[in-house]
Amino acid sequence: MPINITMPALSPTMEEGNLAKWLVKEGDTVKSGDIIAEIETDKATMEVEAVDEGTIAKIVVPAGTEGVKVNALIAVLAADGEDVSAAASGAGSAAPAPKAAEAPKAEAAPAAPAPAAAAPAPAAAPAAVSAGGNRTFSSPLARRLAKDAGIDLSAIAGSGPHGRVVKSDVEAAVAGGGAKAAPAAAAPQAAAQAPAAAPKGASDETVLKLFEPGSYELVPHDGMRKVIAKRLVESKQTVPHFYVTVDCELDALMSLRAQLNDAAPRKDGAPSYKLSVNDMVIKAMALALRDVPDANVSWTETNMVKHKHADVGVAVSIPGGLITPIIRKAEEKTLSAISNEMRDLGKRAKDRKLKPEEFQGGTSSVSNMGMMGVKQFAAVINPPHATILAVGAGEQRPVVKNGQLAVATVMTVTLSTDHRCVDGALGAELLQAFKGYIENPMGMLV
Numbered sequence: 001m002p003i004n005i006t007m008p009a010l011s012p013t014m015e016e017g018n019l020a021k022w023l024v025k026e027g028d029t030v031k032s033g034d035i036i037a038e039i040e041t042d043k044a045t046m047e048v049e050a051v052d053e054g055t056i057a058k059i060v061v062p063a064g065t066e067g068v069k070v071n072a073l074i075a076v077l078a079a080d081g082e083d084v085s086a087a088a089s090g091a092g093s094a095a096p097a098p099k100a101a102e103a104p105k106a107e108a109a110p111a112a113p114a115p116a117a118a119a120p121a122p123a124a125a126p127a128a129v130s131a132g133g134n135r136t137f138s139s140p141l142a143r144r145l146a147k148d149a150g151i152d153l154s155a156i157a158g159s160g161p162h163g164r165v166v167k168s169d170v171e172a173a174v175a176g177g178g179a180k181a182a183p184a185a186a187a188p189q190a191a192a193q194a195p196a197a198a199p200k201g202a203s204d205e206t207v208l209k210l211f212e213p214g215s216y217e218l219v220p221h222d223g224m225r226k227v228i229a230k231r232l233v234e235s236k237q238t239v240p241h242f243y244v245t246v247d248c249e250l251d252a253l254m255s256l257r258a259q260l261n262d263a264a265p266r267k268d269g270a271p272s273y274k275l276s277v278n279d280m281v282i283k284a285m286a287l288a289l290r291d292v293p294d295a296n297v298s299w300t301e302t303n304m305v306k307h308k309h310a311d312v313g314v315a316v317s318i319p320g321g322l323i324t325p326i327i328r329k330a331e332e333k334t335l336s337a338i339s340n341e342m343r344d345l346g347k348r349a350k351d352r353k354l355k356p357e358e359f360q361g362g363t364s365s366v367s368n369m370g371m372m373g374v375k376q377f378a379a380v381i382n383p384p385h386a387t388i389l390a391v392g393a394g395e396q397r398p399v400v401k402n403g404q405l406a407v408a409t410v411m412t413v414t415l416s417t418d419h420r421c422v423d424g425a426l427g428a429e430l431l432q433a434f435k436g437y438i439e440n441p442m443g444m445l446v
Helices: 084-089 140-149 167-175 204-208 223-238 251-262 277-291 335-350 424-439
Strands: 003-006 016-022 035-040 045-049 054-059 065-069 073-078 098-100 102-106 127-129 135-137 241-249 297-299 304-306 312-314 316-318 321-323 364-368 387-401 404-418
Touching: 035 073, 054 084, 140 167, 223 321, 241 424, 251 277, 251 404, 251 424, 277 312, 277 335, 277 364, 277 387, 277 424, 312 335, 316 335, 387 424, 404 424
Parallel strands: 003 098, 312 364, 364 387
Antiparallel strands: 003 073, 016 035, 016 065, 035 045, 045 102, 054 073, 127 135, 241 404, 297 304, 316 321, 387 404
């Protein structure tokens, strides 16, 4: 029986993607694990693996096609021993069970950039629905194996990123006599949540008639820009932003940074780390979230999600937008570990080689425009975060110390908070904790 290969969902919010490239052609033989295609999302280009062995009977969606809906048929695979022509002629029939690709891998080739300042939506695997109406994220191969074995996916604890159920989890459940799936008729229907409508701006006709013909060119929105627009509109329309600003003196931090960099062990003539001010800002923010746990939260309509660790996202500028790689458990990591990890994440972010789990989620964010000479700004919160810290440039300013005028290196930071869960007093407490670590940086070393 021919096997349908469908457009995989690379995140729970993904509705469509671009089929950038086929790495196989009709008539090619593939086996499980072979890379067969590249799919572009708003944030990354992902390699897609074949799940089954067989021959590519028909490519339904050609390379370069944009806006391919999730679960749409993209190719047909003829199983071993099956007539390829017959499989191709039956493409798109309802009889074969749809087969998607197994978990995608981070793409090695560069592609279009990705968003972050109001950073992109978290991604995980496609979702199954449990009897209680909750979604269970799983890989396509895991879903197929669970279906064949009659195992209820919602009863399996996933070991993949963000609790995603993968092949090994299902195999372990089968070996251990996992819970059998309830009959389909008995399972309640999950309420289909309508995706948020894309923000609508002025029509081309309305805008273009204001300009002289020939005085402009039209550049179509790419997927990243569409997601940025949608996420920013969603954030500003649904999150009641509240802003708190303080000035932090940097002289002690700059002195400590220089001492630590001078003391860095050398390997092959190069220092093992080179701390930046931003590395120390990340650490200070993580420790502040640890010290003020009521601010390390996310809002839902029914619960306050209190996070156990400070996973700090850091906005990285790439051509055409931003992406936010995440330093996980940053409160537990040394400054040198944060520095080296951030350097690696930043490089791979610019090359669009981040894995989904490296830029999805997080509990707060840092956006630093100080290196661009920006003195002060306010950042837009990235749901489901409740806070984001906007960092300005460190500059010499006159200050009053003990009644005397002096000069100090001062940095202005602004904390944007979701007022539903982090009100003014709590935001001020978090920012004072951050300021304490910046102005007394030895506290970050103990």
